[in-house]
Amino acid sequence: MSCECCDYIGIGDIVEHKMNTNVFGIVIAEAGSIRSIRTSPTLAVMNFHEWELRHVTSGEHQPPAKEDDETNVVRVDFNKGQVLTAETPTEGVA
Template sequence: MSEQCECDFISVGDVVEHKMNTSVFGIVIGIAGSLIYIRTSPTLAVLSFHEWELQLTEDDELPPTPAKAEEKPSNVIAVDFTKPRVLKKSTKTAGEA
């Protein structure tokens, strides 16, 4: 009997972001009661927030969603640059640069 919890408990090592300012995010490095200490990115400053101010940004339990394969445009012609080609010479301005 394995029960999956859909909880969003924050623990050390989780990547979290601030709910009101999502440009503040980082890794949880410590917990003291309701205060959670995070090392922010990219400044590496240590900030403390209450647990209700933060939200998880990653869920390690769920696999990442697969990326969609890009469709090849119909007007693209593949060119093999390893083979020699004869270039067509059709210039009206011979000798002009």
């Protein structure tokens, strides 16, 4: 792990991509200037050059996970039979 006084990115550091801050994680390996990052939340391993990354300070807030959009969700219970008549509200889909 690196200290706060330098820009060195080492194993154990929490970093994010400079151009896409949705890509962040912990450094798990080094190979020259290449750093292998275990990304969050997918746990996929991605490789970047160290100059593409920046440290995430301990007090910095990570972007929140995307929440489900409930506005366009129609709950359907396929275990129940539905009787459709001409007056059944189907919102134009049936």
